[in-house]
Amino acid sequence: MKRKKWLVRSVKWFFGILLTLVLLISFLLYIFKDDIIDYAISEINKTLKTEVHVDEIDVTFWATFPNLSLDFNGVFIQDAFPDATRRDTLLYTEQIRLKFNPMDIWNEKYNVKKVDIKPGTLQLKVNKKGAVNYDIFKESKSDEKTNFNLTLESIHATGIRFSYSNKVNENSYKTKVQDIQLVGNFTQDKFDIATNADFYIQRIQNGLVPFIINQQASTQVAIHIDQISETFSIDRGKLLLAGIPFDFDVKVDTTEVSLKIDADKIPLAELANNLAMKEVKTVSELKGSGTGTFHLDFQNGLAKDSYPKVDCQFSIDNGRLTEPTKGLTLRNIDLKGYYSTLKGKDKEELTIKNVAFQTISGPFSGNLAIRRFSKPSYRGAAKGSVDLEVIHALFHIPKIEELSGRVKVNTNFHLETVFENQEAVVEIVDGNGTALMDNVDFRLQNDSRKFYDIYGNLILNRSDAVLEALKVHLGESDLELNGSFNYIDQFLQDKHTLDIAVIAESKKINLKDFTNTIAGDPKTTASNHEWMMPTLINGNVKLNVDAIHMDHHTFSQINGEMTVGNRSISIQKLHGITGNATVRGTLAVVESSPQYFQLATSLSSKDIYFKPIFREWNNFDQEVIKEDNISGRAEAILDMKAPFDLTYGILKDELEAQIQLKIIGGQLKNVSTFTALTKDLKTTKTKMILKGREIDALGEKLNDIRFQTLENTILIKKSTIVIPKMEIKSSALNISVEGKHKFNNDIDYRFAFRFRELKEQKDESEFGIVEDDGTGFKIFVRMYGNLSDPVIEWDKTSRKEESKQNREEAKKEAISILKSELGLFKKDTTIKKYQPPKKEYEVLKIEFGKEEEVNPYEEKKKIEKEKKGLKKFGEKLKEKGKPDEKEEFTVE
Numbered sequence: 001m002k003r004k005k006w007l008v009r010s011v012k013w014f015f016g017i018l019l020t021l022v023l024l025i026s027f028l029l030y031i032f033k034d035d036i037i038d039y040a041i042s043e044i045n046k047t048l049k050t051e052v053h054v055d056e057i058d059v060t061f062w063a064t065f066p067n068l069s070l071d072f073n074g075v076f077i078q079d080a081f082p083d084a085t086r087r088d089t090l091l092y093t094e095q096i097r098l099k100f101n102p103m104d105i106w107n108e109k110y111n112v113k114k115v116d117i118k119p120g121t122l123q124l125k126v127n128k129k130g131a132v133n134y135d136i137f138k139e140s141k142s143d144e145k146t147n148f149n150l151t152l153e154s155i156h157a158t159g160i161r162f163s164y165s166n167k168v169n170e171n172s173y174k175t176k177v178q179d180i181q182l183v184g185n186f187t188q189d190k191f192d193i194a195t196n197a198d199f200y201i202q203r204i205q206n207g208l209v210p211f212i213i214n215q216q217a218s219t220q221v222a223i224h225i226d227q228i229s230e231t232f233s234i235d236r237g238k239l240l241l242a243g244i245p246f247d248f249d250v251k252v253d254t255t256e257v258s259l260k261i262d263a264d265k266i267p268l269a270e271l272a273n274n275l276a277m278k279e280v281k282t283v284s285e286l287k288g289s290g291t292g293t294f295h296l297d298f299q300n301g302l303a304k305d306s307y308p309k310v311d312c313q314f315s316i317d318n319g320r321l322t323e324p325t326k327g328l329t330l331r332n333i334d335l336k337g338y339y340s341t342l343k344g345k346d347k348e349e350l351t352i353k354n355v356a357f358q359t360i361s362g363p364f365s366g367n368l369a370i371r372r373f374s375k376p377s378y379r380g381a382a383k384g385s386v387d388l389e390v391i392h393a394l395f396h397i398p399k400i401e402e403l404s405g406r407v408k409v410n411t412n413f414h415l416e417t418v419f420e421n422q423e424a425v426v427e428i429v430d431g432n433g434t435a436l437m438d439n440v441d442f443r444l445q446n447d448s449r450k451f452y453d454i455y456g457n458l459i460l461n462r463s464d465a466v467l468e469a470l471k472v473h474l475g476e477s478d479l480e481l482n483g484s485f486n487y488i489d490q491f492l493q494d495k496h497t498l499d500i501a502v503i504a505e506s507k508k509i510n511l512k513d514f515t516n517t518i519a520g521d522p523k524t525t526a527s528n529h530e531w532m533m534p535t536l537i538n539g540n541v542k543l544n545v546d547a548i549h550m551d552h553h554t555f556s557q558i559n560g561e562m563t564v565g566n567r568s569i570s571i572q573k574l575h576g577i578t579g580n581a582t583v584r585g586t587l588a589v590v591e592s593s594p595q596y597f598q599l600a601t602s603l604s605s606k607d608i609y610f611k612p613i614f615r616e617w618n619n620f621d622q623e624v625i626k627e628d629n630i631s632g633r634a635e636a637i638l639d640m641k642a643p644f645d646l647t648y649g650i651l652k653d654e655l656e657a658q659i660q661l662k663i664i665g666g667q668l669k670n671v672s673t674f675t676a677l678t679k680d681l682k683t684t685k686t687k688m689i690l691k692g693r694e695i696d697a698l699g700e701k702l703n704d705i706r707f708q709t710l711e712n713t714i715l716i717k718k719s720t721i722v723i724p725k726m727e728i729k730s731s732a733l734n735i736s737v738e739g740k741h742k743f744n745n746d747i748d749y750r751f752a753f754r755f756r757e758l759k760e761q762k763d764e765s766e767f768g769i770v771e772d773d774g775t776g777f778k779i780f781v782r783m784y785g786n787l788s789d790p791v792i793e794w795d796k797t798s799r800k801e802e803s804k805q806n807r808e809e810a811k812k813e814a815i816s817i818l819k820s821e822l823g824l825f826k827k828d829t830t831i832k833k834y835q836p837p838k839k840e841y842e843v844l845k846i847e848f849g850k851e852e853e854v855n856p857y858e859e860k861k862k863i864e865k866e867k868k869g870l871k872k873f874g875e876k877l878k879e880k881g882k883p884d885e886k887e888e889f890t891v892e
Helices: 002-047 102-106 268-275 388-395 488-492 610-616 672-680 692-702 796-822 856-880
Strands: 052-060 068-078 089-100 110-117 120-126 148-166 171-183 190-206 209-226 231-241 244-252 256-267 287-301 309-323 328-340 349-359 362-371 377-387 400-420 423-444 451-461 464-474 477-486 498-506 537-550 553-564 568-578 581-593 596-609 630-645 656-669 704-717 720-729 734-742 746-754 778-786 789-794
Touching: 256 268, 268 287, 268 309, 309 388, 328 388, 349 377, 377 388, 388 400, 423 488, 596 610, 610 630, 672 692, 692 704
Parallel strands: 110 148, 120 148, 498 537
Antiparallel strands: 052 068, 068 089, 089 110, 089 120, 148 171, 171 190, 190 209, 209 231, 231 244, 244 256, 256 287, 287 309, 309 328, 328 349, 349 362, 362 377, 377 400, 400 423, 423 451, 451 464, 464 477, 477 498, 537 553, 553 568, 568 581, 581 596, 596 630, 630 656, 656 704, 704 720, 720 734, 734 746, 746 778, 778 789
16 A cells, blocks of 8 residues: 555656656746847858748747757848848748757757748849849858857758749759758768759750650769868769669769769660659550660859850660550660750750651651851751550640641751840741641540541741641531641741631531530630630631531531631621521621620521421421421521620620511411411400401411511520511401510500401492501400510500501691692791692512622632642642652751
8 A cells, every 4th residue: 555655656646756857947948038039040141141031930849849949930131132132032932940959058059950941932043244142141251150040950841842944045944852961970070961852854954945844753872072172072873764764973073073874785675664744654565675875974064154065975776665555556666866065055956866766657757957056056857657645545645635646757847046125036947838727636625626627738838838738627517628728937937927828628518517515614714715816817718518517407518708807707698598598698706805705697588488498497496487387488688797706706795687578479377376376366355446357257267377578677685586567468467566565574565456357357338349548447466465465455556556646647638638629828938838648558568689699609619729729739839849859957
């Protein structure tokens, strides 16, 4: 029992003492925290020329036990350039942690043992005058004594973005240090540092020519440092770049940096698999044989204006690569390359000679030379046949899901870089050649549309090109293009419009084939829409399409002359047939803002037969008048303007149209609306005016309305169809109709007919049938509401308006008679002489102007003639583009 009490008492004392120590240490840290921070800041300011901005400074012990640490959070150092602002960053890091031995702090010795650096950025710059942004340290005085010393044992950094740019030499390096650990006794005169580093090289570039882009790297080396001779070196270090091992040696002294990198007998399959960017890595690892070599010597003085001396050779010998899932092979791969800056600035050169390989389509060879990296000059040549399926299977071209077929090329090119408004622009000095496509298929990623059976020939000679019989299939659709293109070189430099003359032909185009059924990126919004139509393309496109299918509709014998330019398309002499009706006219499309268009069209037809046109267009998606209810022929002129959005289609609320309509030999039979009108007239109030047999007579007449000619101009605006008042004169019944019909099927129609015409027998006199003189009793009916369930009632408003109008006309007529017969009101010029009314009702007459007739057969003959002219032009370009028999590249 006593032993148990003693144990409990001992545990209490132990934890009590431990708690007391924790509280004591925490209290001491709190008391001396400001002194430690003030001392550290004063020591740092002694060594730096520039001001250091720190968001927060803290002292930590328990989080870094057994070390005491001084944390600088949110550290920012501005560029050392005189004109630098807060936006110009030399260094920023989330945290720099300096670790000390607590006993050293107690003895007032601030010896930094370890340094930890959290994510941040370090940007070193040399401007065009040779000034640097990192000249921030003061010259140290050897006799100055301080208790703040770097007795480092390790440095650890994570997530540091590092960049270096030298405007004098036009070199730039950009990398992200993911993790680096330096361990060693930094206080000795001579010591070794064990280094582990993982980093991602974003770009290494000389002038405008990049050499390494987006590659992972790592290294584990021992760095030997000699502080007496002020040198450090790495002997036989190992560098893993994109998974490929390299041996390297480095030596740095007070005047120069020298580097050697070697890799012999690199397996070609390993090289191809590891160098492929992560975005384009194939699913299966490539198999193969053959080896590659790489040797580089690098020297660079430490002076700010020193230009690096680089001598590099690389090669691939007798290589072979195979994609294992399909067995596609690239064989006989050879390549020799050379890169040198030994001749000095503006005399650099990168030459790749004897590039050669062979696919099942045949051999391919080429050369490339790049010189003067500050303003690169490119010369190259390529000849041979390439199997696209093999290339895509091995290297997986970005943004393309499927690719196959063969391309045969024979080309030479010479490009020069010039600066315009401080921007680099590549100009075509010379370029010619041909590219023959044979059975090419391709499909883009995230796109359901597949283009297949692509055949055709492209002929290029610097500024001119000819496209010969480029045939493309998409779903059920086919297209053949022939054309010429001028000012290509200046167009690529945004100096001149691209002038085009193209003939587009097709046997069948189904518009559904052009729809991508795979959903796009949901993050895409209207704010990042891009322009669809170009500004620097001008020219003409002749259309000749046998049939265009849209849903269940067919347009046939489509011909037209399309003008393209400045984000607009205009089609003149447009000709086509739909529902057995020939349509002619014009169409204009202007892109007023990105993916937002203004459409304007003027179309006319003289042979619109109602039954086939209603059948073709599925009765225009309404149930009131169907193909069985209507017959006759119409002539029409349509003028329409409407905005069109690529996402939402035609904006119907803003559509405006005018339709001049002339109907000849028309018939309306068994129209459901007229049947409903007759039924609703059989009410108690109606029977007080109309007898049941008269209503039945009206129904019979409305069930079969025939008329010889009807003309009117219909307007469409603000989603409403406006039908002005018109007289439908038939052998059975004359009806006056006007109204409004909205796109949502809300209607407001007004009908009027004479009571006398409802009688089963006409009134007769001893002189014959009594004709209506227009003064008989008239019945007015209004039908409104929604078309699916309309309200039908007597139209009192129209009756009052007509009565008022009749009184006004009678008054005018009486005054005219008094003036004509009795000579009254002679001095009043506003009163016209009385003219007896004509018997026949005058209606609006539409003048259909003479239209240029388009003969599809003649149009095809013209197109064939133009295609022969394009072929002759292509032969001339081939003759101009034949290269001289001479060696293209010479490397000294």
